[in-house]
Amino acid sequence: MKIINFGSLNVDYVYRLDHIVKPGETLASSEMQVNPGGKGSNQSVALKRAGADVWHAGLLGEDTAWMRERLEREGVDVRHVLISKEIHGGHAIIQVNATSGQNSIVLFGGANQSITASQVADVLKDAERGDWLVLQNEINVTPDVMAAGKAAGMKVCFNPAPFDEGVFNYPLDCVDLFILNEHEAAGLARKPVETAPEELIATLSAAYPKAMICVTLGEAGSLLWTASTGVIRQKAYPVKAVDTTAAGDTFTGYFLAELTRGASLEAALDMASRASAIAVTRPGALDSIPYLKELKA
Numbered sequence: 001m002k003i004i005n006f007g008s009l010n011v012d013y014v015y016r017l018d019h020i021v022k023p024g025e026t027l028a029s030s031e032m033q034v035n036p037g038g039k040g041s042n043q044s045v046a047l048k049r050a051g052a053d054v055w056h057a058g059l060l061g062e063d064t065a066w067m068r069e070r071l072e073r074e075g076v077d078v079r080h081v082l083i084s085k086e087i088h089g090g091h092a093i094i095q096v097n098a099t100s101g102q103n104s105i106v107l108f109g110g111a112n113q114s115i116t117a118s119q120v121a122d123v124l125k126d127a128e129r130g131d132w133l134v135l136q137n138e139i140n141v142t143p144d145v146m147a148a149g150k151a152a153g154m155k156v157c158f159n160p161a162p163f164d165e166g167v168f169n170y171p172l173d174c175v176d177l178f179i180l181n182e183h184e185a186a187g188l189a190r191k192p193v194e195t196a197p198e199e200l201i202a203t204l205s206a207a208y209p210k211a212m213i214c215v216t217l218g219e220a221g222s223l224l225w226t227a228s229t230g231v232i233r234q235k236a237y238p239v240k241a242v243d244t245t246a247a248g249d250t251f252t253g254y255f256l257a258e259l260t261r262g263a264s265l266e267a268a269l270d271m272a273s274r275a276s277a278i279a280v281t282r283p284g285a286l287d288s289i290p291y292l293k294e295l296k297a
Contacts, residue, residue, distance in 0.1 A: 001260055002131050003047055004154070006057040006123060006145045007040020008112045008138035009081070010090040011064050012245075012285050020095050020104045030098060036070050037092060037285035038112070039136040039161060042246045044076050046253020047134075049291045050275070052260055056081055057123040058139065059111040064089025070286075080123045087111045090138070094245060094285075101241035101280060107162065113140040120145055129153030132256060136161055143170040150174035159252055163187040177212045178204070179252050185215045201225045214269075216251055216276075218244075224269055234269035237277035243288060250279040250289050271295065 015029040040058055047054040056071055057080035067089070068081045090110040096103050120141055127133070133149035134157045135142050150156055150171070157177040160167045163184045178188070182200075186193040189203040197215055204213045205225045214224045221236040254275040258268035275290055282288035 002053045002055060002128070003134060003256065003260065004055045004057060004080075004123065004127060004131060004149075005040055005044045005047065005134040006120075006139065006141075006149075007043060007134065007136050008038035008090055008109075009041050009056075009058045009060050009064065009067050010038030010092045010107070010112070010138075011035070011067065012037035012092045012094050014094045014096060014245075014284065016096050016098045016283075018099070019097055020102070033284065035284045035287060036067050037094075037245070038090060039138055039159065039249055040112075041067065041071060042249035042286050042289065043134060043136070043159070043253050044071060045074050045286050046246075046250045046275070046289045047257050048075050048253075049289055050254045050257035050271075051292045052253070052257035053077075055079070055126070057119070058082075059084055059087075059115050059119070061087050061089030061111045064091070064111070080119070080126075082119060084111050084114065087114050096243050096245070096283075101243050103243065103245050105245075107138065109138065109140070112138055115139055115141045117141070117144065120148060124148050124152050127152045127154050130155070132157060132260065134252075134256065135159070137163065137167060146174050147171045157252070157256055159248070160184050160188060161248070172208065173210075175208065175211050177214070177256070178208065179214045179216070179248075179255070180204075181216050181248055182218075197223055198231070201231060212265075214255065216248055218247075222251070222269060222273065224265060226265070229265060232265055232269065234266075234273050237274055239277045239281050241280040243283045244280050246285040246288050247276045247280045249285070251276040253289070 016031040055077040090112040255272035
């Protein structure tokens with residue numbers, strides 16, 4: 001069983017600041033880094049470092065073509081990572097609070113928003129029934145891939161980040177596993193973000209009763225609901241956060257990798273929680289993701 005992650009590829013420009021810049025404010029950065037990132041590539045690396053067989057599909061510009069080589073060095077299958085000669089690659093501007101590790105992100109989609117129907121068709125020719133399809137909300141063809149993947153017999157994992165109202169036009173009945181943070185869960189449930197997580201889970205499970213629904217809650221851990229188990233609660237592992245940029249992507253990669261190995265839901269949640277706890281103690285996005293051997297040490 002393989003995992004095909006059809007997702008974004010970005011270059012991250014990371015600025016470390018005393019606080020997140022306010023409207024109208026100019027603030028000097030104490031540090032600047034250029035890192036490989038994008039939710040898609042982060043999740044592919046997390047999946048691979050967690051021991052999964054992962055193929056990445058996506059589109060780069062010539063200015064970001066080096067990311068294909070980086071994913072290949074990580075062991076990710078990149079046969080479906082294409083490079084456009086006409087379009088700039090995607091990038092993100094990330095502000096990181098040097099004290100709390102919290103972040104603020106501005107995305108430029110670039111090539112991520114120019115994937116064609118023919119590329120989708122080529123990717124899904126390699127899909128086999130029972131494979132997992134991983135999707136985020138940073139490419140232009142997400143709903144098309146979702147429907148086509150499900151029709152091909154794949155299981156669909158969807159992380160609707162960044163969340164927007166357009167998500168409600170997606171064929172969400174195709175999703176087998178939702179992985180959401182509090183903001184995404186509140187958006188999908190059409191509830192205020194301060195709504196109790198248990199209420200969000202109740203609303204979402206009623207709307208999508210055939211799916212697994214996982215809500216990550218930062219320092220409060222995570223909740224997972226399935227029709228057969230009800231709500232499972234997972235604690236967070238307390239650490240001093242340096243940078244939370246790839247915490248959710250690390251969680252997603254490790255949770256799904258454990259599931260594909262046949263781990264119990266409880267064991268998969270615990271592994272994902274431990275992996276994301278390590279990730280937030282390190283700066284950067286992709287580079288902060290731990291290797292499986294670090295969790296077994």
